[in-house]
Amino acid sequence: MQDISTDGNGQGRIRQENEKRIMKAAEKVFAQNGFRGATTASIAEEAGLPKANIHYYFGTKAKLYRAVVDDIVALWLSSFREITANDDPASTLADYIRAKMDLSRTRPEASRVFANELIRGAPRIKPYLEGDLKDWVESKAAILDMWVEQGKMAPVDSKRLIFHIWAMTQTWADFEVQWASVLGRQDGLQDADFDKATDAIISTVLRTCGLLPLPSRRHATEMPLTV
Amino acid sequence: MQDISTDGNGQGRIRQENEKRIMKAAEKVFAQNGFRGATTASIAEEAGLPKANIHYYFGTKAKLYRAVVDDIVALWLSSFREITANDDPASTLADYIRAKMDLSRTRPEASRVFANELIRGAPRIKPYLEGDLKDWVESKAAILDMWVEQGKMAPVDSKRLIFHIWAMTQTWADFEVQWASVLGRQDGLQDADFDKATDAIISTVLRTCGLLPLPSRRHATEMPLTV
DNA sequence: AACTTACCTGACCAAATGGTCAATTCTTGC
DNA sequence: GCAAGAATTGACCATTTGGTCAGGTAAGTT
Structure with a gap:
């Protein structure tokens, strides 16, 4: 039995x-x-x-x-195992952004339940935010800082960089209708839109970390900007 | 009478x-x-x-x-008049980010009403998204493209850059509780937190546009990365 | 086949909700 | 100070909501 x-x-x-x-x-x-x-x-x-x-x-x-939210938190946490110690910064960051964008494309509803919960002040998941999530951020920020120490990338505000990666990736799930409207996509965003967004986010993050050579400017009339 | x-x-x-x-x-x-x-x-x-x-x-x-949403849309639109033609890219972008972050700090509830509306598929404001907002984005993206043409900044995906500026600035209003929890701020985010976030966003955006020299790395053991 | 347990659901209920209204009080222009 | 419109609000109502329950059917076990 x-x-x-x-x-x-x-x-x-x-x-x-x-x-x-x-x-x-x-x-x-x-x-x-x-x-x-x-x-x-x-x-x-x-x-x-x-x-x-x-x-x-x-x-x-x-x-x-509660059951739905717990399910989503588990999904979130599993997607977090990604970034690990002494990988290559550029490819690691790019991979993480791609994974996060895949979640935005394939599980937008999960992202929105989470967003709703946060907008309301997270009454039911605050312990998770102050526990697992905080720990995760701190450990990953430490890795970024280590990479900086080792001269593998330019100095950055590691925690804010992580926050902003989330903001940029999740906006494509949470506020999809806004971007679809502005881009004139009557039937919602297509895979190509997500690909383009992913590239843009990766560029932004890698340039922030000094990990991507800047394309030369159209008119090379000015001095190089970077050290 | x-x-x-x-x-x-x-x-x-x-x-x-x-x-x-x-x-x-x-x-x-x-x-x-x-x-x-x-x-x-x-x-x-x-x-x-x-x-x-x-x-x-x-x-x-x-x-x-409806009245509340219209009020917020008006606020949004008025904050949009910012970016204009032949200004200096770096200071213009920085000013815009600062203005947007000020809104996130001082009117977070307005931002959240808007976010709620978007998560729900924007049933009541789609016309605004497809009209005024779309026009605004296109005109400002054109300005960014012009700056690129003129060699004032590095090539970027102008529309996505705008989207991501919004994502990064509004996340500090919409999901404040998340960042406060992760940062361990029991009483919510303080002004200093917003200042730090503002700096981080400005750095990211300006580096994306090649408008900010990268700080030198700790150990100058590698070759310069940028062209 | 008999029996036990899981599964199913129409009918029902108390509480909450958006909205109405008539009676009353407050403002204001003259 | 007084008439006319503006503002106020307790009491009320129809509908919706989360939740219950009793009486049933299907599934598995021996």
Whole structure:
């Protein structure tokens, strides 16, 4: 006989399938409406199940939300294992930016749930921000600083650089509609748009770190700028 | 006798004061909960007025929201007049970033209402995005391109550079709690934090444009990187 | 086949929500 | 000081919301 707890994730086949289905629907609805704005009825409709079914599996809206957010935090953390010690700065940074942009393209709803949570002051994930995330930032900033020490790259404000990489990569998920509108993409951003954005972010970051030669200017009438 | 339209902004003294008061409260509540999640009751409480009073001045929640959003769009647009033709690229960009960061620091709630709207797919402001904002971006990108043509700065992807300036500046308003948590600021970000962030963004942008000499590396054991 | 457990869901409920309204008080121009 | 419009608000209402529950069906185990 298998242990199937009521609220956790038991291992009943049907249960697993339905929980996944509900969480996918919930992620979408929470992303679009935030916790307070989302209704269990609309989540049920999105999942193609009667509302009572949602409560059967998750109990309350708050617990369902918690499950969705925890899932996303786990995704975030797993994507963070990237940057490691004595790699090459340029390729490591570029790889990390590419990984982050892939998440923005493939899991925009997850990013938006997270964004909603932050805009609201992160009542439910502050411990994560002050714990795992803070630790991660500090350890990665230390690596950047070490690279600077070793003369592998130009001095930078390492923490702000990390923050700004997140800002630039996540804006393409969170505010996609803004960039699509401004670029005139009626059907939303295409893969090519993400590629172009990725290149632009990599250029910006590598130039910030002095890791990318500046293309020569059109009219070479001025002195070189850089040391 | 003065013309006081019911829904617009008549010039009754009391009316003006109360409308301002309600909109301020509404901005805060909408920022924290989005349109659907905000309740007229909580807006009323925040404003220190009975709920019926809110309806007396604005009719419906939707009209109030519209008024708040329009106000913010106007603020946004006015902050956009900045970048003009044949200025000096470096100081113009730096000034613009400083202005945008000042908005993030002084009007974070406005930024968050806007962010909420974008996350939701911008149902109510798409015309603005596809109109005024698109035009603004195109005209300013043209100026950047002109500077490149004139050899005043290195070639850049001008539109993405603008997008990323927004992303970096607005993240300090929209996701303040995240950065405060990671930096260990228990009482929220301080002015010094914004100053440091502003410097970091300016450095990144100017280096991207080849407008800032790179500080020399610690160990000058390698060849200069830039052309 | 019998039995146990997981799964399903229509019908229901109390609370919250956006909005209305009529009665009352406050302002203001004359 | 007084009439006319502006402002105020408690009480009320229809609808929506999160959540419950009883009575059922399907699935697995022996």
